[in-house]
Amino acid sequence: MYNGIIQELSGINKDDIVKIVLSKSKSEVKKTTIRPILLKSGRKWQTEKIKNNQAFHSNIEYNDLENHLLSLLEEYGFSEIYFILKGKTISYRVSKKKKLFRNEHETEVKGNIVFSHDVPKKYILEEGVQIPPLVDLGIFDGNFRVKKSMYDKYKQINRFVEIIADEFKDYDKDELTIVEFGCGKSYLTFIIYYYFAFIKKINVKITGFDLKDEVVKHCNAVAGKYNYKNIRFITGDISKIETCQEHTDMIITLHACDTATDYALYFAIKNKIKYIFSVPCCQHEVNKQISNKNEFSILLRHGLYKERFSAILTDAIRCEVLQDHGYEVDVVEFVDFENTPKNAMIRAKLKDKHVPPRDNVHLKKLVNEFNINPTILRLINN
Numbered sequence: 001m002y003n004g005i006i007q008e009l010s011g012i013n014k015d016d017i018v019k020i021v022l023s024k025s026k027s028e029v030k031k032t033t034i035r036p037i038l039l040k041s042g043r044k045w046q047t048e049k050i051k052n053n054q055a056f057h058s059n060i061e062y063n064d065l066e067n068h069l070l071s072l073l074e075e076y077g078f079s080e081i082y083f084i085l086k087g088k089t090i091s092y093r094v095s096k097k098k099k100l101f102r103n104e105h106e107t108e109v110k111g112n113i114v115f116s117h118d119v120p121k122k123y124i125l126e127e128g129v130q131i132p133p134l135v136d137l138g139i140f141d142g143n144f145r146v147k148k149s150m151y152d153k154y155k156q157i158n159r160f161v162e163i164i165a166d167e168f169k170d171y172d173k174d175e176l177t178i179v180e181f182g183c184g185k186s187y188l189t190f191i192i193y194y195y196f197a198f199i200k201k202i203n204v205k206i207t208g209f210d211l212k213d214e215v216v217k218h219c220n221a222v223a224g225k226y227n228y229k230n231i232r233f234i235t236g237d238i239s240k241i242e243t244c245q246e247h248t249d250m251i252i253t254l255h256a257c258d259t260a261t262d263y264a265l266y267f268a269i270k271n272k273i274k275y276i277f278s279v280p281c282c283q284h285e286v287n288k289q290i291s292n293k294n295e296f297s298i299l300l301r302h303g304l305y306k307e308r309f310s311a312i313l314t315d316a317i318r319c320e321v322l323q324d325h326g327y328e329v330d331v332v333e334f335v336d337f338e339n340t341p342k343n344a345m346i347r348a349k350l351k352d353k354h355v356p357p358r359d360n361v362h363l364k365k366l367v368n369e370f371n372i373n374p375t376i377l378r379l380i381n382n
């Protein structure tokens, strides 16, 4: 059954392969990724197998790719296979009746293919690093090992802080003030504090807001226990907090529910906050409002597509509004889908705080077409 895939792989220029992803297996190996790497001994393929939420790596010779792929497919019976190439993705799906379906679409790959070995792994939150609050918060066990049940959250906060660290690698000021909205148990808040206070040695101040008084009390107690003086948690509703009491450089959100993300972005726009790192959560608002009587009604015919389309529309509008207010915006998949399906991060940086908001004719047409009035626009237009 897999012969067609292997045959196609033989015809592909290996220099064009960014990665090969194998997923949907009933075996204990749920996902496998193969990437090119450059070692002292030359080019190889690195295989990463995900088994019981743990990653296992091995390398094979550059010429052995076809044999290696075939043995992985046969051993684990993956039913989704993706060849992610420079400029296009070829995917295969194996149906229940063992029929193979092939698809191909163009994709954009920026820059050259990065060999994994070229990029130093920079886990800021390595297992074993002693960050005591993360034991209290339940991410690490008493030996500073990641708890199995917290692996996905661990990946998320690790990537989140890495992306921020990347932006701040040349930061030359010695102070930084951050507000996190919807901080919940505040794993992210503590790791970001740890990064700036102990690794970058910046005088960082962080305030976390959340609706839940009990988690806020707990987080304040953990901060007090370890004498983290410049981190504090406040019980508050984002929709009611409009101004900063002190200068704020950055806002962050990680899965702040539904429209809470809109209030956080609005807060940033209103207070002209320079940096935004925001991973939205579930979006219900637009899904409830959306309708279309024209050709776009096709997009809304099936509940699942309607829900997904509404979510994309919501986030695209958020990005557009940020751009209209002087922000440079990009969106990145900050972790794999399997870590969380809510894996898109909006990164925004205020480029010019003095330009008047752009009158966005296209955005107006878009919201009229779909009869929607999302919170971010309502707030901005108030």
Ligand SMILES: C[S@@+](CC[C@H](N)C(=O)[O-])C[C@H]1O[C@@H](n2cnc3c(N)ncnc32)[C@H](O)[C@@H]1O
Pocket (backbone or CB within 6 Å): 181, 182, 183, 184, 185, 186, 187, 188, 209, 210, 211, 212, 236, 237, 238, 239, 253, 254, 255, 256, 257, 260, 281
């Ligand atoms: C899904 S949890 C995420 C928590 C945390 N950021 C994380 O990733 O682990 C969402 C959090 O947002 C908080 N939240 C939702 N709406 C809020 C609002 N209007 N104001 C403040 N917090 C809110 C909830 O109480 C909850 O703790």
